[in-house]
Amino acid sequence: MSDRRTLLRQTADLAADYLEGLDRRPVHATATHDELVAAMGGALPDRGEAPGEVVADLAAIAEPGLIASNGPRFFGFVIGGSLPSALAADWLTSAWDQNAGLYVIGPSASVAEEVVAGWLIDLFGLPEGSSVGFSTGATMASFTALAAGRHRVLERLGWNVEEDGLIGAPDIAVVVGAEAHVTIHVSLQMLGLGRNRVHKVAADDQGRMRPDALRETLAGLREQAVLVCAQSGNVNTGGFDPLPEIAAAVRELPNAWLHVDGAFGLWAATSPALRHLAAGLAEADSWTTDAHKWLNVPYDSGIAIVRDAAAHHQAMTLGAAYYVETTGAERDPYNWVAESSRRARGFPLYAALRELGRDGLAEMIERSCSIARRMADGLRDAPGVTILNDVVLNQVLVRFAPVATANNSSDDAGPAAIDSHTRAVIAAVQADGTCWLGGTTWHEMAAMRISVSNWSTTEADADVSVAAIRRCAEAVAGR
Numbered sequence: 001m002s003d004r005r006t007l008l009r010q011t012a013d014l015a016a017d018y019l020e021g022l023d024r025r026p027v028h029a030t031a032t033h034d035e036l037v038a039a040m041g042g043a044l045p046d047r048g049e050a051p052g053e054v055v056a057d058l059a060a061i062a063e064p065g066l067i068a069s070n071g072p073r074f075f076g077f078v079i080g081g082s083l084p085s086a087l088a089a090d091w092l093t094s095a096w097d098q099n100a101g102l103y104v105i106g107p108s109a110s111v112a113e114e115v116v117a118g119w120l121i122d123l124f125g126l127p128e129g130s131s132v133g134f135s136t137g138a139t140m141a142s143f144t145a146l147a148a149g150r151h152r153v154l155e156r157l158g159w160n161v162e163e164d165g166l167i168g169a170p171d172i173a174v175v176v177g178a179e180a181h182v183t184i185h186v187s188l189q190m191l192g193l194g195r196n197r198v199h200k201v202a203a204d205d206q207g208r209m210r211p212d213a214l215r216e217t218l219a220g221l222r223e224q225a226v227l228v229c230a231q232s233g234n235v236n237t238g239g240f241d242p243l244p245e246i247a248a249a250v251r252e253l254p255n256a257w258l259h260v261d262g263a264f265g266l267w268a269a270t271s272p273a274l275r276h277l278a279a280g281l282a283e284a285d286s287w288t289t290d291a292h293k294w295l296n297v298p299y300d301s302g303i304a305i306v307r308d309a310a311a312h313h314q315a316m317t318l319g320a321a322y323y324v325e326t327t328g329a330e331r332d333p334y335n336w337v338a339e340s341s342r343r344a345r346g347f348p349l350y351a352a353l354r355e356l357g358r359d360g361l362a363e364m365i366e367r368s369c370s371i372a373r374r375m376a377d378g379l380r381d382a383p384g385v386t387i388l389n390d391v392v393l394n395q396v397l398v399r400f401a402p403v404a405t406a407n408n409s410s411d412d413a414g415p416a417a418i419d420s421h422t423r424a425v426i427a428a429v430q431a432d433g434t435c436w437l438g439g440t441t442w443h444e445m446a447a448m449r450i451s452v453s454n455w456s457t458t459e460a461d462a463d464v465s466v467a468a469i470r471r472c473a474e475a476v477a478g479r
C-alpha cells in the first residue's frame with residue numbers, strides 16, 4: 001500500500017473516531033485558548049515531518065478545542081452538521097482538488113453546480129431561468145445578490161456601476177426590516193451602500209417586517225432606485241416577513257429590487273407542510289440561503305439565486321482575456337460569485353440532495369421543526385420559564401425568571417434580574433455539556449436561543465437536553 005493510501009485510511013479512522021464520539025463527548029471545548037496555543041504553537045520547525053505524524057498529532061492537539069457543533073445536541077446559532085454523503089463528497093472534493101472557477105479546468109465541478117442549481121430552483125419554487133452562485137456563505141450570497149440588484153437599478157438609470165463605480169452615481173435608497181440580519185448590513189457596507197444609510201422598516205413582535213410601515217417608507221422613495229431587503233426566517237424567532245404584501249408594495253415602484261435573506265428559512269419552502277410560511281417567495285428578485293446550515297453540508301456553502309441572470313452575470317463576471325471562457329452551454333462558475341479560483345462546492349451539495357431526495361429533505365426540515373416544538377413544550381411548564389416566540393420553525397427563545405417555587409408564577413424580579421438569571425442559566429447549560437445553546441437579546445430581553453438544524457438530532461436528544469436545561473435552571477435558582 002502506498003504511503004498516501006495508508007495516510008488517508010488512517011485519517012478516515014481519525015475522522016470516524018471523532019464522529020462516533022460526538023454523542024459522548026462534552027459539546028463544549030475542554031481546553032483554554034492558552035492551552036491550545038501552547039499545544040499548537042511554537043516556532044515552525046526547520047525540518048519537515050512525516051505526513052502521518054503531522055495529521056495524527058494535529059488530531060490529538062485540536063481535539064480539546066473542538067466544539068461538537070456538528071453533533072445532535074448542538075442548538076447554538078444556526079449551525080447544522082454534515083450528512084454522511086455530503087461529508088464524504090467533501091473529502092473527494094479535496095482529493096480531486098478541482099479549481100471550480102472555470103469550466104475548462106473543472107468540467108465535473110461546473111456540471112455539479114449546474115445540476116444542483118436546477119434542483120434548488122425547483123425545490124424552492126423559484127422562477128425558472130434564475131441564476132445561481134455558490135458562495136462561502138449567506139453573507140457573500142447576499143453580497144452577490146445585492147450586487148446584481150445594484151447593477152440593475154442603476155443600469156435602468158443609465159449608469160454602469162461595474163465600469164464607473166459609485167462616485168457620482170444616481171442615489172440608491174436601501175430599505176431593510178428592523179430585524180434584518182447583521183450580514184445584510186455588512187453586504188451593503190461591502191457594496192459601497194453603507195451599513196447605516198438604510199431606511200429601517202418597523203417589525204412586529206415576531207420580528208417580521210410590517211407591510212404598512214414598508215408602504216409608508218416606500219411612499220417617499222418613488223423617484224429613486226430602491227433595494228428592499230426582506231427576510232425569510234428571523235435568526236431569533238424563525239419568523240417570516242410577509243412577502244406577498246411586501247412584493248406587492250415593491251412592485252408599485254418603477255425601479256426597485258426585492259431581495260430575500262433566507263439563510264436557513266428558505267428551506268421551509270421545500271416542505272409541503274411548511275411552504276405556507278414562505279408564501280410569496282417567488283415574487284422576489286433575488287434570494288440568499290445557506291447549505292451549510294439546514295441542508296447539513298460541510299462548511300462552507302452559501303447560495304445566491306437571482307431571477308435576472310443577466311444582472312447577476314454583469315455584477316460578478318471577471319471576464320479576463322487570458323481566461324479560456326466557454327462559449328456554449330457550459331457554465332463558468334466565476335461568473336456567478338465574487339471569486340475566481342475556488343473550491344468545487346457543488347459536489348457535497350449534489351451528494352446531500354441525492355442522499356435525501358425531495359421527500360427526505362422535506363422530512364428533515366419538518367423533523368427539526370417538530371423537535372423545536374417538543375423542546376419548547378418541554379420547557380414551557382418549568383418554573384419561571386417563558387417562551388418568547390411563536391415556534392413556527394426551528395427557533396425557540398426562552399427566558400428564565402428567578403422564581404423560587406415550582407408554581408410557574410413569576411416573582412417580582414425586575415427585567416434586569418431576569419436578564420442576568422437567564423444569562424446564568426445559559427452559562428450553566430454550556431458548562432454542563434449535555435447540549436450547547438447560546439444567548440441573544442430579543443426586544444431588550446436576554447433570552448436563550450435554541451436552534452434545531454442538525455440532521456442527526458432525535459427526539460431523545462431533545463428530551464435529554466430539555467432535562468439538562470431544566471436541571472441547570474433549578475440549580476441556578478437554588479431550588
Ligand SMILES: Cc1ncc(COP(=O)(O)O)c(C=O)c1O
Binds near residue numbers: 137139261264302
Ligand atoms: C438570517 C441569516 N442571514 C445571514 C446569516 C449569515 O450566514 P453566514 O454565516 O453563512 O454568512 C445568518 C446566519 O446565522 C442568518 O441566520
